[in-house]
Amino acid sequence: MRRLxxxxxxxxxxxxxxxxxxxxxxxxxxxxxNTNDSGxxxxxxxxxxxxxxxxxxxxxxxxxxxxxxxxxxxxxxLPGIHDTxxxxxxxxxxxxxxxxxxxxxxxxxxxxxxxxxxxxxxxxGIFVFDGGSASDNANNSVIKGFNLxxxxxYKGAIGVLPGFGGQANNLQFxxxxxxxxxxxxxxxxxxxxxxxxxxxGTVVSNNLIxxxxxxxxxxxxxxxxxxxxxxxxxxGMSLLGNSVGMNLGLGVSAxxxxxxxxxxxxxxxxxxxxxxxxxxxxxxxxAVIANSGDGVLNKGSSSVIIGxxxxxxRNVISGNGGNGINVLAEDGGGDGCSSGAVSGTNxxxxxxxxxxxxxxAAGFGNGQNGIVAHAQTSFGCSATINNITIGGDAAGxxxxxxxxxxxxxxxxxxxxxSQTSVFGVVILPNSIFSNGQLGINLALDTANNGVADADLxxxxxxxxxxSYLATNANYYINRPTINSTSVSGNQLTVNxxxxxxxxxxxxxxxxxxxxxxxxxxxxxxxxxxxxxxTGYAQGKTHxxxxxxxxxxxxxxxxxxxxxxxxxSQNITVTSTVLWKTIPDxxxxxxxxxxxxxxxxxxxxxxEN
Amino acid sequence: MNIYYHISQIKSLIIIAALICALFVxxxxxxxxxxxxITPTPGTYSYGSTSEFSPYSTLVQGxxxxxxxxxxxxxxxxxAIGLLLVSSIGISLYVVRARMxx
Numbered sequence: 260m261r262r263l264x265x266x267x268x269x270x271x272x273x274x275x276x277x278x279x280x281x282x283x284x285x286x287x288x289x290x291x292x293n294t295n296d297s298g299x300x301x302x303x304x305x306x307x308x309x310x311x312x313x314x315x316x317x318x319x320x321x322x323x324x325x326x327x328x329x330x331x332x333x334x335x336x337l338p339g340i341h342d343t344x345x346x347x348x349x350x351x352x353x354x355x356x357x358x359x360x361x362x363x364x365x366x367x368x369x370x371x372x373x374x375x376x377x378x379x380x381x382x383x384g385i386f387v388f389d390g391g392s393a394s395d396n397a398n399n400s401v402i403k404g405f406n407l408x409x410x411x412x413y414k415g416a417i418g419v420l421p422g423f424g425g426q427a428n429n430l431q432f433x434x435x436x437x438x439x440x441x442x443x444x445x446x447x448x449x450x451x452x453x454x455x456x457x458x459x460g461t462v463v464s465n466n467l468i469x470x471x472x473x474x475x476x477x478x479x480x481x482x483x484x485x486x487x488x489x490x491x492x493x494x495g496m497s498l499l500g501n502s503v504g505m506n507l508g509l510g511v512s513a514x515x516x517x518x519x520x521x522x523x524x525x526x527x528x529x530x531x532x533x534x535x536x537x538x539x540x541x542x543x544x545x546a547v548i549a550n551s552g553d554g555v556l557n558k559g560s561s562s563v564i565i566g567x568x569x570x571x572x573r574n575v576i577s578g579n580g581g582n583g584i585n586v587l588a589e590d591g592g593g594d595g596c597s598s599g600a601v602s603g604t605n606x607x608x609x610x611x612x613x614x615x616x617x618x619x620a621a622g623f624g625n626g627q628n629g630i631v632a633h634a635q636t637s638f639g640c641s642a643t644i645n646n647i648t649i650g651g652d653a654a655g656x657x658x659x660x661x662x663x664x665x666x667x668x669x670x671x672x673x674x675x676x677s678q679t680s681v682f683g684v685v686i687l688p689n690s691i692f693s694n695g696q697l698g699i700n701l702a703l704d705t706a707n708n709g710v711a712d713a714d715l716x717x718x719x720x721x722x723x724x725x726s727y728l729a730t731n732a733n734y735y736i737n738r739p740t741i742n743s744t745s746v747s748g749n750q751l752t753v754n755x756x757x758x759x760x761x762x763x764x765x766x767x768x769x770x771x772x773x774x775x776x777x778x779x780x781x782x783x784x785x786x787x788x789x790x791x792x793t794g795y796a797q798g799k800t801h802x803x804x805x806x807x808x809x810x811x812x813x814x815x816x817x818x819x820x821x822x823x824x825x826x827s828q829n830i831t832v833t834s835t836v837l838w839k840t841i842p843d844x845x846x847x848x849x850x851x852x853x854x855x856x857x858x859x860x861x862x863x864x865x866e867n
Numbered sequence: 868m869n870i871y872y873h874i875s876q877i878k879s880l881i882i883i884a885a886l887i888c889a890l891f892v893x894x895x896x897x898x899x900x901x902x903x904x905i906t907p908t909p910g911t912y913s914y915g916s917t918s919e920f921s922p923y924s925t926l927v928q929g930x931x932x933x934x935x936x937x938x939x940x941x942x943x944x945x946x947a948i949g950l951l952l953v954s955s956i957g958i959s960l961y962v963v964r965a966r967m968x969x
Contacts, residue, residue, distance in 0.1 A: 682915070691920075738921045739921055810902055829925050835917040839912055
């Protein structure tokens with residue numbers, strides 16, 4: 260009896276231990292064995308099983324028998340992904356992941372070999388992360404190795420849009436062909452290739468995203484889009500465009516991508532970073548695969564970075580049918596009136612209109628301007644551009660803007676002066692040459708005499724003055740006039756006149772004392788006649804700058820040129836306004852009566 | 868009238884001429900506030916709008932001495948003041964001499 264009792268206790272304890280261990284879920288691998296819509300061995304069943312396995316990171320592999328490629332066409336939407344899972348189509352026999360963008364401007368790549376196509380014709384997105392409860396944690400999931408086609412949902416072939424309470428962060432999407440056939444050579448469009456919203460830390464890399472309406476739409480924090488082909492075939496050498504290659508906003512960084520062959524290459528809004536991409540060129544950088552519209556369309560109201568000061572941050576934006584970079588503020592209609600505002604953009608260190616070496620070459624210029632900044636109204640509301648910086652003084656910061664069909668940089672307003680405002684477009688040192696018209700064009704300059712007319716126009720010294728009705732839209736910042744020059748060795752002496760723009764003193768929050776001075780930047784031209792306008796050349800090499808505090812007549816300044824100069828070369832000069840940073844918010848940081856803040860600071864300095 | 872009276876008149880006229888010249892100096896030479904090159908302290912300013920490129924100018928091989936000095940030339944003004952002073956004194960002496968002769 261006693262032994263029987265002991266054995267019974269031991270057995271019961273062992274049974275309880277086994278039950279306890281098996282009750283706690285273990286990470287599992289589910290294998291897709293067929294292309295069926297449902298049932299055992301189907302992709303649908305595998306996703307359902309992983310969702311049921313809450314709290315563990317499962318894997319879905321593929322081992323569909325027979326010769327591929329294999330096509331799965333779900334009859335309805337697949338289950339949303341609510342739990343961490345790696346869904347790996349590259350586990351299908353004969354599939355492999357290559358490297359689509361080994362480095363920027365490389366001669367060749369290794370395309371993927373994919374064996375699983377998922378046709379989203381009947382689906383509201385294909386792989387969709389849409390969990391919306393505390394238990395829906397799909398963090399660290401991976402989608403790789405698929406050819407995803409034909410979905411018409413805004414949710415995308417891959418869509419991340421977790422609801423309140425759900426989480427889908429730190430995701431990885433790589434080794435996919437999205438919007439093409441399985442060879443990556445013809446289009447099989449999705450409405451949206453990848454849609455990202457309400458996720459952080461997600462990385463989209465090594466994908467071919469082409470042939471779609473929207474390649475990638477990403478509005479989410481700390482998301483990285485890198486080393487993708489967007490708008491080309493799988494070799495990166497031919498066109499297979501999206502309507503919009505990338506729509507970026509709210510903390511997205513995109514680098515080392517080929518974004519070519521689309522209608523619009525990249526559309527940017529707030530807090531986005533665009534670095535080290537080829538936009539309008541093939542993978543090797545040797546030929547143009549034009550985005551037929553603009554290379555980059557910037558509508559961001561804050562913190563947009565395009566390029567940087569190092570070669571590893573430089574974008575090459577060339578060969579596009581429209582502008583290289585279009586900075587556009589526009590109003591909106593619908594219910595009520597929405598104003599458009601673009602501000603806080605830094606454009607540095609890029610090649611715009613050149614080949615990857617920064618030299619002009621036939622066909623590499625953008626079809627319109629290198630950079631355009633303009634405000635336009637279509638609904639009678641308002642549109643404003645300010646605080647845009649192009650170029651810089653530090654090494655690597657100047658852009659090379661050359662070979663573009665129209666202007667190097669064009670700035671204008673396309674609407675009534677009471678509604679549109681373009682000011683504070685700061686052009687610091689750049690290399691601007693061989694553009695078809697002007698190097699810098701503050702448009703509507705029909706007088707073209709170097710002196711501001713009584714009324715103000717684009718790129719005005721004072722945004723408040725834009726509110727006055729203009730009788731003549733020929734406003735622009737006055738530029739200096741070079742009277743004479745003398746070169747001796749590396750010493751360059753210039754004699755110049757400068758008539759500073761006037762600032763009205765009868766405005767509520769600004770006065771003439773708020774101007775610190777005027778920076779004069781001198782450049783060496785590329786040639787005697789550089790562009791379409793007689794007597795106007797452009798600024799290829801920055802020679803130096805200094806600041807004066809007012810108008811000058813017959814003034815002289817001597818430079819030590821960074822490069823040797825000889826007689827018969829030509830120089831030109833620009834002026835840039837310096838505004839005082841106002842330390843007293845009580846009296847000098849007030850908005851004007853139209854709700855505009857001071858144009859001369861991005862933020863006022865508040866005394867503690 | 869004695870010689871001392873005439874000398875005092877000459878002094879008065881010279882003083883008047885000098886005051887007139889000083890008035891012209893203050894009106895002519897200081898009337899225009901000359902701009903100057905400055906070095907703003909970083910952090911106290913931000914950049915605003917930039918102009919277009921100016922018409923180009925061809926470099927001339929030579930020395931900086933061939934160009935006018937910084938700011939407006941003031942030599943002409945001083946020459947003019949000097950001429951005015953000399954002519955004022957000359958007129959004063961002529962008047963005194965004429966009176967002495969009378």
